[in-house]
Structures are given as C-alpha cells and as structure tokens.
Amino acid sequence: MAQDNLQTDGLTAKISYYRWPIGIVLFFIALAIFNAFLAYLAYSGRRDRVVENPYEVGLKYEETIRSKALWNSLGLRLESSFGSPDESGLRTVNLVITPENRELDLPSSLLIEIERPSDARYDRSSRLTLMGDGVFQGSLDMPLDGLWKMTVRIKFAEQEAVFQEQVLLQD
Template identity: 25%
Template sequence: MFSNLLVSLGVGVALTFVAFVLLYKFARLSGKHVAIIVIFAVIGIYVPVSIISWPGADVFAIHIALYVITPYGLGIIAAAWEARTHEERQGKWFHWGPLALVLFFIGLVMVDATIITLSDKGMSQKMASLLLPEPQAGGGVVTSFFPGTVAHDYQKKEALYNDYLVQLEEQRARGWELHRGWTTQPVAGSPATFRVEVRDRDGQPIEGAEVGVEFLRPSDERQDASVLLREQGAGVYEQEVSLPLAGIWSVVITVQRGDDLHESRGTTTLAAAGGE
C-alpha cells in the first residue's frame, strides 16, 4: 500500500482537494469550517489504516503533514477569498501570503518525499555517478541506498526479540562451539572457501547438521547472499562463496540439527580486487 510514496502522496492530496472543493461548494460552510472537517476526516481515515499496515514513522509523518496541509492551505485561500468578497474587492482576492505558505509546505514535503524515496530505493547508477563523489579507495561502487533493516512493525519486533531470548538461553545451555572463517584471503568478485566447524560442549563434532550462512551488506541489502555449506566430515562444513563488493559484511551463521538451532553473528572484510 505504501510501496510507492509519491503515488500515495499524490492520490491522497488529490482526494483531499476534491473532498474540500465538494464540501465547500455544496455544504455552504466557511472555508475554515470545511478545512477543519476535512482535516479530521483525513486523520480519522489515514491513522487507522496506518496502524493496520504500519509504513514507518517517517512515511506516516510525511503523509499526515501533506494531508493536513492541503485542506489547511485551501482553508486559508477560501477565507481570504471570502474576506475580499465581503469587502467587495474581488479584483485581487488572492494574497501572496497564503500562496507563499502553501508553496513552502509543498516544497518541504516534496523534499522529504525525495529523501525517503532515495533512502528506500536508492538513485540510479547514472545519477549516482553525477551527484556522488568517487570512492576514496577506488574501484568501488557508490550507493545511496539504505536498507532500513529495522522492522517497522513493533509487535513483530517484540515477538522476534522474545523468540531470540529463548533461543539464546537454549544455545547457552547446549554449549555448542563454532569456529568459522575463510580458508584464504577473500577478495571481492573472486570465489573463496568459507568454513564452519561445529562441536558440542565435550569437543565432539556435530555431524549431520544443516549449516547456512548469510552475508549481509550493511549499506545495501540488495547485495545480500545466502549459501548452504556442504558437510566435509567431522563437524566441518564449507562452501565456495563469491561476494561482489569489497569492505565489511555482516555474517549470520545458523546450524540446525533436528530441533536444535544454533546461531552465530559476526563480520568479515573482503579485500578489493587487484589490491585497490
């Protein structure tokens, strides 16, 4: 519903504008009264919808701001028109003050909408090459994309956190030990073997497990990769992995055997191709 910010803003503003015009024309109320009615109606509709499908505080705030500013600005314009009509000076009923106020808030909202859109989708590589500086290390890829890895749904976050605490306590009681890392120096764009060795609290190898590894790019989730390691025997699991970008990656390792689940998190750093 909120995947396209500009569309939802445009449609919402258009509906708010139509509602104001129709109510002002047929209800024969003053512009201020119509503005108040439309503002409360918009809040009464949008807030429950947002609670059901929470888009995030930033997106919620920018929608509410624009949806409220639209009838507010129309109310100012209508009030100015009414005042000048009452004074029988209809030749220049639209004062520059209301226009400047409305344009200011529209410009502010559009800037915020652009920032949110860029943080969610990122800019194209062509635009990035024109506007963003070259990587200092050379040979890298500049991105404006921010993944937004924190879930917007607070109920979902609470449930996940509670599950994580239970899992963490079970891991401590189980006492498994993980030794993980690359067998050679990893280089961006080149395959390298990632190995995980799993042993129980007595040092015995954990065999017959399913070991998965997620490589997460903090600056761009579109580069994330997941691999399933192959068992080599004696609790050793490994697989060749090729990651596209140099720099720091977050690593999440999961070991599943039956109902037992063990998770380990860390980071790894890849060198740039050619030693750049």
C-alpha cells in the same frame, strides 16, 4: 617590465577587493557539495521499514534471543575462514564448529547468511554441508572486501541455534 608589475598589482588589488565575496560564494558551494554528499549517504544504504505488526517483530526478536542462548548452552565454538574470490566473486567458506559436548551430533548442513551492513544488494545466504569432524564447507558470492555480518543457523531436533559475527575480509 614596469608594465607587467602594474598588471600584477592590479590583479592583486582586484583579488583583495573581492576576497570576502569570493570566500562567501566558495563557502556556499562547499556547503551544497557537503549536503549532496549527506543526501547520497542517507538514500544509498538500507531503507527503514514501517512495521505493520510490531507484536510479531517482538516475538521474532525473542526467538532470536532464545536461539543465541541455545548456541551458548550447547557450548558451540565457531571458527570461520574465507578464501580469496575467484573471477565470478565466489569465495570458499569453511566453518569449524566444535561442541563442548563431544557426543552432540551435528546436522549434515547449516545455513549461513551474509549481509553487507552498508548495502542490501549484497545480502546472500547459502547452505554449507558437513565435510566431517565439524567442518562445514560451501561457497558464497562475496565480491567485495570489507565488513560483513555473518549469521550461522544450525538446527538441532526442533530447535535452531544462531550465531552472529562481524567478519572483515581483506585480500
């Protein structure tokens, strides 16, 4: 019994003697793991692009602003609903667009673009068809739940109206 107590005291003495060196080594191991995690986050998401022609990017941005302003000036309201995914990851998408002006004719189809903010691999676009009375329906490959950025593009005559919204999908 006394022998066991001596072995335990010897182990505690060694741990207390090497406490600071062990703590320092563990700190640097934790720091290396944290740096590896930060590097993984930095390189796994979307890549930055070097723009060769910034003037065209500026014109595109102005066009986007005009498209959003057209959506607002037409008084369009959007309600979206997404069904549960089937085995292949396809979800049924229903968009209800109601114009303030009831005489406004909606086109027979519109373009919807879905982006995953954290991962460009899941970016998709699809054309939804008009089912009647402002209801557009189609299917999109959205296998994951979470936050998605939805962009709806609808053409009226020569102009394009754009609506952007963030959608949180949960099943």
